[in-house]
Amino acid sequence: xxxxxxxxxxxxxxxxxxxxxxxxxxxxxxxxxxxxxxxxxxxxxxxxxxxxxxxxxxxxxxxxxxxxxxxxxxxxxxxxxxxxxxxxxxxxxxxxxxxxxxxxxxxxxxxxxxxxxxxxxxxxxxxxxxxxxxxxxxxxxxxxxxxxxxxxxxxxxxxxxxxxxxxxxxxxxxxxxxxxxxxxxxxxxxxxxxxxxxxxxxxxxxxxxxxxxxxxxxxxxxxxxxxxxxxxxxxxxxxxxxxxxxxxxxxxxxxxxxxxxxxxxxxxxxxxxxxxxxxxxxxxxxxxxxxxxxxxxxxxxxxxxxxxxxxxxxxxxxxxxxxxxxxxxxxxxxxxxxxxxxxxxxxxxx
Amino acid sequence: xxxxxxxxxxxxxxxxxxxxxxxxxxxxxxxxxxxxxxxxxxxxxxxxxxxxxxxxxxxxxxxxxxxxxxxxxxxxxxxxxxxxxxxxxxxxxxxxxxxxxxxxxxxxxxxxxxxxxxxxxxxxxxxxxxxxxxxxxxxxxxxxxxxxxxxxxxxxxxxxxxxxxxxxxxxxxxxxxxxxxxxxxxxxxxxxxxxxxxxxxxxxxxxxxxxxxxxxxxxxxxxxxxxxxxxxxxxxxxxxxxxxxxxxxxxxxxxxxxxxxxxxxxxxxxxxxxxxxxxxxxxxxxxxxxxxxxxxxxxxxxxxxxxxxxxxxxxxxxxxxxxxxxxxxxxxxxxxxxxxxxxxxxxxxxxxxxx
Numbered sequence: 112x113x114x115x116x117x118x119x120x121x122x123x124x125x126x127x128x129x130x131x132x133x134x135x136x137x138x139x140x141x142x143x144x145x146x147x148x149x150x151x152x153x154x155x156x157x158x159x160x161x162x163x164x165x166x167x168x169x170x171x172x173x174x175x176x177x178x179x180x181x182x183x184x185x186x187x188x189x190x191x192x193x194x195x196x197x198x199x200x201x202x203x204x205x206x207x208x209x210x211x212x213x214x215x216x217x218x219x220x221x222x223x224x225x226x227x228x229x230x231x232x233x234x235x236x237x238x239x240x241x242x243x244x245x246x247x248x249x250x251x252x253x254x255x256x257x258x259x260x261x262x263x264x265x266x267x268x269x270x271x272x273x274x275x276x277x278x279x280x281x282x283x284x285x286x287x288x289x290x291x292x293x294x295x296x297x298x299x300x301x302x303x304x305x306x307x308x309x310x311x312x313x314x315x316x317x318x319x320x321x322x323x324x325x326x327x328x329x330x331x332x333x334x335x336x337x338x339x340x341x342x343x344x345x346x347x348x349x350x351x352x353x354x355x356x357x358x359x360x361x362x363x364x365x366x367x368x369x370x371x372x373x374x375x376x377x378x379x380x381x382x383x384x385x386x387x388x389x390x391x392x393x394x395x396x397x398x399x400x401x402x403x404x405x406x407x408x409x410x411x412x413x414x415x416x417x418x419x420x421x422x423x424x425x426x427x428x429x430x431x432x433x434x435x436x437x438x439x440x441x442x443x444x445x446x447x448x449x450x451x452x453x454x455x456x457x458x459x460x461x
Numbered sequence: 462x463x464x465x466x467x468x469x470x471x472x473x474x475x476x477x478x479x480x481x482x483x484x485x486x487x488x489x490x491x492x493x494x495x496x497x498x499x500x501x502x503x504x505x506x507x508x509x510x511x512x513x514x515x516x517x518x519x520x521x522x523x524x525x526x527x528x529x530x531x532x533x534x535x536x537x538x539x540x541x542x543x544x545x546x547x548x549x550x551x552x553x554x555x556x557x558x559x560x561x562x563x564x565x566x567x568x569x570x571x572x573x574x575x576x577x578x579x580x581x582x583x584x585x586x587x588x589x590x591x592x593x594x595x596x597x598x599x600x601x602x603x604x605x606x607x608x609x610x611x612x613x614x615x616x617x618x619x620x621x622x623x624x625x626x627x628x629x630x631x632x633x634x635x636x637x638x639x640x641x642x643x644x645x646x647x648x649x650x651x652x653x654x655x656x657x658x659x660x661x662x663x664x665x666x667x668x669x670x671x672x673x674x675x676x677x678x679x680x681x682x683x684x685x686x687x688x689x690x691x692x693x694x695x696x697x698x699x700x701x702x703x704x705x706x707x708x709x710x711x712x713x714x715x716x717x718x719x720x721x722x723x724x725x726x727x728x729x730x731x732x733x734x735x736x737x738x739x740x741x742x743x744x745x746x747x748x749x750x751x752x753x754x755x756x757x758x759x760x761x762x763x764x765x766x767x768x769x770x771x772x773x774x775x776x777x778x779x780x781x782x783x784x785x786x787x788x789x790x791x792x793x794x795x796x797x798x799x800x801x802x803x804x805x806x807x808x809x810x811x812x813x814x815x816x
Contacts, residue, residue, distance in 0.1 A: 211611075342638075343638065346638060350497075350641050350642075353490065353493065353497070353641065354486050354490060354641065355486060356486075356489060365644065366641070366642065368629060368637070368642050368644070383766065384761070384766060384769050388758070395504060395628070396504055396646065396647040396682050397644075397646040397647070398502055398503040398504055398507070398628065398644050398645060398646050398647070399644075400628060400629045400630045401628070401630050402630040403629075403630075433777070436777065436781040437630055437631075439781060439784055439785060440631060440784040441777065441780055441781040441784055442750040442753065442754065442780055443628055443630055444754050445750075445753065445754065445757070445773075445776055445777040445780045445781075446777050446781075448757070448773045448776070448777065449773050449774045449776070449777035449778075451773075452769060452770035452773045452774060453770070453774070455766070455770070456766075456767070456770055459766075
């Protein structure tokens with residue numbers, strides 16, 4: 112018995128050392144998007160004016176209410192997170208409340224959580240005595256998916272608590288934010304990123320990761336498939352690297368789920384119904400996505416040289432209708448057949 | 462004795478019969494230190510599930526194949542009790558959230574939370590995460606999909622999700638961008654024929670090449686269906702002959718019959734009969750969108766181009782409305798009635814030209 116207890120003790124004594132070694136075990140690698148998120152506002156790609164304004168705000172230590180809007184992957188969230196880090200340093204955690212669309216964000220949360228957070232007063236000194244701005248920051252990411260009731264509940268809170276809290280709203284479509292909110296904020300538009308800058312950034316990341324991308328062509332391709340969305344381009348590159356082990360144009364198309372351009376062209380030049388039926392069948396059997404096809408088709412139709420304006424109108428209108436129905440959950444085979452018929456008719460009647 | 466489909470299902474990534482480069486990639490993915498969330502999509506019978514089971518075996522060894530069934534209970538915020546069947550092993554749990562209709566959000570949030578909060582007991586020799594497999598992600602409500610995206614990020618340390626969908630059109634982009642998407646195209650006809658040969662050889666049967674091709678052709682590139690058909694025709698008649706009749710699924714014949722009725726006569730009386738048939742199809746659990754696709758395919762067969770266009774556009778319209786509404790029969794019937802009207806008008810016009 113004694114020995115049993117003793118061994119128990121010994122193993123207990125052993126334990127800390129074994130768990131000590133365990134701590135050293137490396138953490139799973141983070142997604143590149145998080146790993147290479149800009150640390151300071153000067154790292155942000157493009158967006159010269161916004162960065163300029165933010166920099167002056169930071170120098171003065173004061174911040175207006177902010178409203179950032181622009182297409183996805185242009186650095187809106189990165190900008191405010193970097194600014195917050197520069198403002199608050201290591202107390203960022205206590206001073207910033209970040210809510211995005213996946214958090215519960217109805218009117219109740221605005222009334223309770225946001226309001227009580229914003230009513231707290233904070234000092235203008237850090238725990239270690241260094242100065243810091245005497246306010247907190249509430250970041251409402253993806254604000255365009257908030258209900259307008261919740262937005263309306265925010266109005267008075269924003270005004271009354273200006274002394275202690277700054278708000279930053281981030282959205283893709285400024286038109287979905289109610290006017291009383293937009294008029295209380297200084298608005299910043301984030302432009303789609305310029306090609307060269309995206310490529311430069313991607314190159315830096317690839318170099319840091321030790322990934323061989325050859326000459327710039329593959330990156331050109333990556334930027335083209337992702338339409339100026341830096342986050343999507345980075346994710347695509349990482350997926351491709353992970354899955355295939357190297358980065359190739361075909362791999363990029365595969366991981367982003369794009370439809371090969373030949374198929375789009377083939378669909379656009381369908382001549383008769385049986386051809387269409389066969390195309391739709393094989394298209395769906397190969398598990399391509401219909402909504403992706405519509406997206407690419409729309410771009411192809413608009414830029415196409417050999418379609419007349421009338422044809423473009425007819426086809427584009429149908430694309431819009433079908434895309435709406437697909438979003439509502441319509442069957443892909445039906446919508447593609449319908450669209451295909453319209454294309455056939457348009458092709459035979461220039 | 463199990464069906465051929467289950468008996469001869471490949472259990473190892475390297476033993477898969479087609480999409481071999483993909484299998485190699487998946488294998489190398491498992492060997493890397495981090496394993497992302499996966500979104501596997503492809504038509505039914507393409508082998509999504511087979512690949513995932515192989516992947517799990519590769520991850521955890523044969524322990525992942527010891528399955529048990531459990532019923533789990535959840536309570537919705539409105540205090541409604543719901544229960545759902547799950548299939549699980551020590552390392553993974555598989556669930557079909559659409560079984561509970563609009564309450565799928567609760568299932569997803571609670572289930573993933575449950576799984577993620579329990580760590581593996583002995584994490585040294587194994588992976589430190591468990592796997593949650595969600596079926597039919599494309600049929601989840603938008604609410605559930607949004608709930609998923611936060612859950613995916615929050616519990617990434619202890620749990621990985623594998624999502625299965627038929628098509629990614631209805632999966633929101635936010636989820637797509639968080640997963641490594643893996644496309645599983647349906648096997649080609651020659652690949653199916655090849656598999657049929659292999660299976661028959663394992664069973665000790667001889668299969669004429671011609672019959673294999675015919676089965677492959679009538680299976681709509683669905684490997685599961687092809688194997689079932691092959692087994693059915695073996696029961697019907699063995700030894701095989703090259704011109705043996707391949708049994709077709711009943712419902713396909715039934716839909717063809719229904720379409721033929723609509724073509725034969727256009728009158729309210731006939732419409733009533735068609736309705737009976739449609740009801741019967743729905744009662745037997747044939748999904749309405751398949752009925753729609755089948756009807757469209759049969760009805761347009763001998764129409765001219767402009768009529769085909771009209772019918773197709775109406776079919777698309779009624780099918781869309783069917784998704785929004787909740788009684789498929791109305792929309793199916795509306796489509797048949799519309800077709801009858803168009804067809805009759807066309808016939809009368811063309812007859813009028815003759816006289």
